[in-house]
Amino acid sequence: MTQTVLRIDASARRQGSISRQLTDSIINRVAPDAEIATRDLADGLPLINEAWVDANFTPADARTPEQRQTLALSDTLVAEVTAADIIVIGLPIYNFGVPATLKAWVDLVARAGVTFRYTEAGPEGLLTGKRAYIAVASGGTEAGSEIDFATGYVRHVLGFIGITDVHFVAADRLMLDAESSMKKANAQVETLGVAA
Template sequence: MTTHVLRIDASVRRDGSVSRRLTDRIVARLAPETVTHRDLATPLPLLDEAWIGANFTPADQRDDSQRATLALSDTLVSELKAADTLVIGLPIYNFGVPAAFKAWIDMVARAGVTFRYTEDGPEGLLPGKRAVVAVASGGTQTGSEIDFATGYVRHMLGFIGITDVTFVSADRLALDAEATLAAAEAEVDRLAA
């Protein structure tokens, strides 16, 4: 049962966005008790030298400036940890994920916080969560050789321990938007709450 959803909308379009329309429908279908919404149309800062320096300084040795530098990242990680389900609205831009979504990934994929390295390779530290990703694309077919978005998302979520990932695709909207959207909405309606 879904109790707490972290909804992440990566479309820069607030109005008329297919991925937002699908995330609305998914959240309604899951009917969680709590929804935390992270709208990436208000962009996150990109990583810089100060962020890297702060992140790789042991937590107990960080100064006030470094703690302030990591404050947004810490908030994003807390949102992620609190949720049992992620609902991600993901348009495909130029065959990949939007820059704003990549910035979110960069802020939450932190060694020792959301993953760790072991003798057997990396281990995600956020197991037991579910992700439902609503993909919207004008011409890129999900799972095709030119889709560099969904494989990346599956890999990065798995990297931090989230391996239960479902994609709902409204892809190739430029060919037949009405039929594509209807098929995606039917997929949402079949999701287990």
Template sequence: MTNHVLRIDTSARHEGSVSRELTDKVLAKLAAKDVTVRDLSTPLPLIDSTWIGANFTPADTRSDDQKSTLALSDTLIAELNAADTIVIGLPVYNFGVPSTFKAWIDLVARAGVTFRYTENGPEGLLTGKRAILAVASGGTEVGSDYDFASTYARHILGFIGITDVTIVSADRLMVDPEASHKAADEQIAALAA
């Protein structure tokens, strides 16, 4: 059984959201009792020059304003650090990830905090965690040449150290919804708790 799960919902929709439905099923399969929920349907702020200035100021010399600017980012990173498993409901919007997910990534991918640069290239610092992407799409086939959502999510998670990534998908829902749901249910049933 999974100890602590961070659930991240990225769909703008609540009612009728297939990614949220898949995420519910993944959590049921994991029998997760301790779950932190981060719902990105209320968008996060975008990073700006003030945020970048605070981020690149050494932690021990940051002003109170700079610390305040980074407070949300620190909270989001603390949620990641506390989780053993991260379950992300990820709809495909126009071949890519929802803008709210990209905003979350920008707030958690911080040099020296969640990754670092070494002479051998970047090294992710959030190791020993598992991620499950619950992907839903109307027409984009997950893993295809034009799927920039799951491939980006897998890459960026690996960049910050989360390399154990499983994808469950209900893709091409507008083509064959019954087969898409059936395939996703089979993938979820095969997940290790």
């Protein structure tokens, strides 16, 4: 059975992007024969607003046509994640955190009753059984360091919606030693297992 990969590019740069380059390498390594769906966040996403929140918290069978239209993009983004076996995210670190477009994507996808639910034991993610790979690129921030507010956030939000099998490949501190950083990242890609 052919696997489906959802590729999410969060870099604002379409040319010369290290996170896009690493995303290519990861997909070629773990799912070379998969069907690829691409969501390029460089195209931009709207921020949630009061109308979106009102529509989201209105029961589905009570939504007006306008509210359904307000949620249409969010529904599409949720469907993309739901349909994917593997999610590969190109994650540049901007000013110690995730790009604003990736945060907008999270806000549109993390929906109570749709991608997670609240239980007596706490929140429970509903998008289980998936694997995620995160291609990290940074100029000066060391991945996993105390000034990295991106990788921990992405791991947490993916787990929140049920995706707990998460693997990182990091080309970090590129401004300090790009050659060594890329060598390390490419070696990490080679250790990734091919998806069954």
